[in-house]
Amino acid sequence: MKFYKDHYDVIIVGGGLSGLSSALMLADKGKDVLVLERHNLPGGLATSFVRGGVEIEATLHEMMSIGDPGKRLKVGQFFDDMGVNIDWLEVPEAYHASLPGLEVTLHPGYERFAKEVDAAVPGSYQKVYDLLMLCDRVCNSMNELGIHPMSKPAMLLKHTDFVKTAGYSAQEVIDTFDLPQKAIDLMSPYWIYVGAPLSTLPFTIYAFLMADYIGSGSKVPKKLSHEMSMKMFARAEEMGVQIELKQPVEKILVKDGKAYGVRTKRGDEIHGDYVICSAYPNKVYTSMIEPAGEVPAGAIKAVNGRKIGVTAFTVFLLLDKTAEELGIKDYNVFKGDTMDTDAIFENYKTLGPYNYITTICLNLANPTCTPEGTCILSITALPRVDGWLKVGADEVDKVKHDIARSMVEEMSKYYGVNLLDHALEVIIETPMTVAHYTGMWNGCVYGYMHDMKDHVVARLQTADAEHFIKHLEFGSAHQLTGNGMGPQVTNGRKAAKYVLDSMAEEAK
Ligand SMILES: Cc1cc2nc3c(=O)[nH]c(=O)nc-3n(C[C@H](O)[C@H](O)[C@H](O)COP(=O)(O)OP(=O)(O)OC[C@H]3O[C@@H](n4cnc5c(N)ncnc54)[C@H](O)[C@@H]3O)c2cc1C
Numbered sequence: 001m002k003f004y005k006d007h008y009d010v011i012i013v014g015g016g017l018s019g020l021s022s023a024l025m026l027a028d029k030g031k032d033v034l035v036l037e038r039h040n041l042p043g044g045l046a047t048s049f050v051r052g053g054v055e056i057e058a059t060l061h062e063m064m065s066i067g068d069p070g071k072r073l074k075v076g077q078f079f080d081d082m083g084v085n086i087d088w089l090e091v092p093e094a095y096h097a098s099l100p101g102l103e104v105t106l107h108p109g110y111e112r113f114a115k116e117v118d119a120a121v122p123g124s125y126q127k128v129y130d131l132l133m134l135c136d137r138v139c140n141s142m143n144e145l146g147i148h149p150m151s152k153p154a155m156l157l158k159h160t161d162f163v164k165t166a167g168y169s170a171q172e173v174i175d176t177f178d179l180p181q182k183a184i185d186l187m188s189p190y191w192i193y194v195g196a197p198l199s200t201l202p203f204t205i206y207a208f209l210m211a212d213y214i215g216s217g218s219k220v221p222k223k224l225s226h227e228m229s230m231k232m233f234a235r236a237e238e239m240g241v242q243i244e245l246k247q248p249v250e251k252i253l254v255k256d257g258k259a260y261g262v263r264t265k266r267g268d269e270i271h272g273d274y275v276i277c278s279a280y281p282n283k284v285y286t287s288m289i290e291p292a293g294e295v296p297a298g299a300i301k302a303v304n305g306r307k308i309g310v311t312a313f314t315v316f317l318l319l320d321k322t323a324e325e326l327g328i329k330d331y332n333v334f335k336g337d338t339m340d341t342d343a344i345f346e347n348y349k350t351l352g353p354y355n356y357i358t359t360i361c362l363n364l365a366n367p368t369c370t371p372e373g374t375c376i377l378s379i380t381a382l383p384r385v386d387g388w389l390k391v392g393a394d395e396v397d398k399v400k401h402d403i404a405r406s407m408v409e410e411m412s413k414y415y416g417v418n419l420l421d422h423a424l425e426v427i428i429e430t431p432m433t434v435a436h437y438t439g440m441w442n443g444c445v446y447g448y449m450h451d452m453k454d455h456v457v458a459r460l461q462t463a464d465a466e467h468f469i470k471h472l473e474f475g476s477a478h479q480l481t482g483n484g485m486g487p488q489v490t491n492g493r494k495a496a497k498y499v500l501d502s503m504a505e506e507a508k
Helices: 017-028 074-082 110-120 125-147 152-158 160-165 170-175 181-186 189-193 203-216 225-238 281-288 297-304 341-347 396-415 431-438 456-462 485-507
Strands: 008-013 033-036 048-051 054-057 088-090 095-099 102-106 219-221 242-244 249-255 258-264 269-277 313-319 332-336 356-361 375-381 423-429 472-474
Touching: 008 017, 008 258, 017 033, 017 074, 017 225, 017 485, 033 269, 048 423, 054 225, 054 313, 054 375, 054 423, 074 225, 074 485, 095 181, 095 189, 102 110, 102 181, 110 125, 110 181, 110 203, 125 160, 125 203, 152 160, 160 203, 170 203, 189 203, 189 332, 189 356, 203 456, 219 225, 225 242, 249 269, 249 281, 269 485, 281 297, 313 396, 332 396, 356 396, 375 396, 396 423, 472 485
Parallel strands: 008 033, 008 269, 033 242, 095 332, 269 472
Antiparallel strands: 048 054, 088 219, 095 102, 249 258, 258 269, 313 375, 313 423, 332 356, 356 375
16 A cells, blocks of 8 residues: 555645644645654644653643634634634733842733733833733734735725834834833733844734733643644544654755655655645755755845744753642743843853743643642743854753753742752753754744844735745744744644645636
């Protein structure tokens, strides 16, 4: 029996959230789809691992764009529409900010959030609320324009705030509100979820982040992020998608400027009309196109012109007491020596100690995620690759243990308890771990950095010009909407839409 069909409509390289979303959407439109995943599990970074008999979430802190039943946001709606039924749990608060002179817990809901900031910084309510409302309007425009692109004059009339703020950084727009610095600090912690300082982060992205997380709150799947991966995988197979694990793709086959298939590491040559690829364009254009002479010069230039985003460093502690017993009260603590995001971004170039970390206690949203009487704490920093590229193989162990120790000591001081005294398991996830398990370029989990020259609005404008090879489309964190699990669903859908539109156009 032959393992593969002679031909597929679409071959998808990578079964992470983006690849699986493309597969679901294409199968829903009746296309014949093959997904090839290099790992022995689907989901990419949406995964978990087992230590001491306990399944531990590997990455997810919180999912954006889900919403409640009946009031679903776009990612939640896509899961519902595709018949992927996730058991969502509410994250109890937005975050606790532990910053110089500030210990403040903030909750979702614009009014509640503004009141809580006002309680810490009296007199700031109205300006905070107005800024949140601006974020809300810009976010609504982004959601609408993403689905119904419109002419420039129509946009000018209908989406005035979006147009007005599109050319400015988050810092520039926030400064126009003349807020006390402490209030700005309390509204800045989420910057880490996009990994770009406020001075270069487009306001559009900041607005989306704030409106989505503060406006609607966030969720986590009861059976960890792997629940999304496994249920998407199962549903895609049910819809007729062929998914093969442990099948790394080494080459994308191209002839006369058009992709026509792939070659796996095992040596199978598989043909299809279109290829959607999750591997970074850096990797694709430098080593995956066969023959190499088919790589257009413009492709390498475009890739080199982009800045690689941040990577991730996490220490997981499985602890021998409950969160309550250990005095852990908040789901999500953003802790920093400073909230100057430029200074933090500089510090992230080093090998630590990192001056801004985020800590999740998943049990506070998902009480039964670890055995009774225990809890799990994950402490994360998002360093840049600069420092890590200089670490030799013989130094990795020392470097990672030094960084991990400093992060655990910092949080031990914060909770007033020596966390290592209670650790049943300590697991360290480094940029190398990420690169090893997902093949992400330099272990970069966030794709290319959003800055004023390269962000969702600019990327929309250059998208057509960047189809260097016909019938080859990219999905994943390096694409239009950037990093995050919710945005990967959107990136995967965008890639599938491109393929469907292109098929329809060529059939005319
Ligand atoms: C510590 C940490 C915390 C995070 N927290 C959050 C959070 O709270 N909320 C959030 O939304 N996001 C979070 N993220 C980010 C989020 O996990 C990623 O942005 C997102 O999962 C990336 O999905 P992807 O589909 O782009 O890539 P991946 O998940 O890497 O999927 C790509 C897939 O393609 C496969 N692949 C690559 N090359 C090949 C090849 N040649 N052949 C076959 N298969 C291939 C890989 O094995 C992988 O399965 C976090 C990330 C980390 C590391």
